[in-house]
Amino acid sequence: MANVKERKSRLLGAGEIDVTFEFFPPKSEKMEEALWACVERLAPLRPEFVSVTYGAGGSTRERTHATVARIVKTTAMKPAAHLTCVNATRDEVDAVARAYWDAGVRHIVALRGDPSAGVGSRYEPHPGGYANAAELVTGLKKIGNFEISVAGYPEKHPESPSVEADIDNLKAKIDAGADRVITQFVFDTAHYLRYLERVRAAGIWVPVMPGIVPIHNFKQVAGFAGKTGATMPAWLARRFEGLDDDAVTTQMVAVAVAHDQVMDLVDEGIKKFHFYTLNRADLVYAVCHLLGLRPVKSPARANAA
DSSP states (O other): OHHHHHHHHHHHHHOOOEEEEEEOOOSSHHHHHHHHHHHHHHGGGOOSOEEEOOOGGGTTHHHHHHHHHHHHHHOSSOEEEEEEOTTOOHHHHHHHHHHHHHTTOOEEEEEOOOOTTOTTSOOOOOTTSOOSHHHHHHHHHHHOOOEEEEEEOTTOOTTOSOHHHHHHHHHHHHHTTOOEEEEEEOSOHHHHHHHHHHHHHTTOOSOEEEEEOOOSSHHHHHHHHHHHTOOOOHHHHHHTTTOTTOHHHHHHHHHHHHHHHHHHHHHTTOOEEEEEOTTOHHHHHHHHHHTTOOOOOOOSOOOOO
8 A cells, every 4th residue: 555655646746647638530510519628628738749530541531630720729739630541642641741731730640541441341552642651651751840650559450460560560660750659559558568578679769658548438448449459358347347327437447447557557667648538538637637637727829830
């Protein structure tokens, strides 16, 4: 018990934790209201940056651009726009990147992207397009001095033939100029720590931020995990057992689980965390509060230049 108290005291007093948040663009007016309520709730926690996703196959490209542009114009947060290779030529992707640069966006999350038919279907590069994320990173660096984040998979990308091939692919992205790795969400911290060892052994020394997702709905998140190759441990399933119709208790358990996971990683020296918010602010806010983050009144919006 003394160790737990000591650990909490150190966190609350030192301000050691840096967080980033991921949002997804709205598909309806109601979802847009929910998104901006989420943004307003989390902005005072002063995240290092916030990312905005595409849908499968780049299906929400225009909404992503509009959301990112609004974040630049109306908040002090630094947005990172997701950009994929799917269903677009190089010229089309480059045009989107230049539009982001002109809008004041200096950070891109460069991804190959999910197949247009959805996760699990075969990926086919667009004729004349970027074949993969490494090529995309190279192309982005020719357009502007973007800060670039790329994806990492602690339990291997579902389409990779082996762990070694997956690490080789990651190294190609870093060698192309990427500045940071953001991992797929992971629930068993041992997977992340083993992954980090492999990454460092391969000579990759950029930050590797673990992805954290508070479980607002166990069945839904377990479904996401199944599609992305993320293990859902049996002990975690037991935590949520019998709570399908109990949203309040589910949220309490979700906050406790996510907080414990981050604290375990902090004990291993990890200080930066990427939260997949699923546009649900309250769970993420509660976890961050337990980690010692406190809201700061927003200054005038950041210079978009």
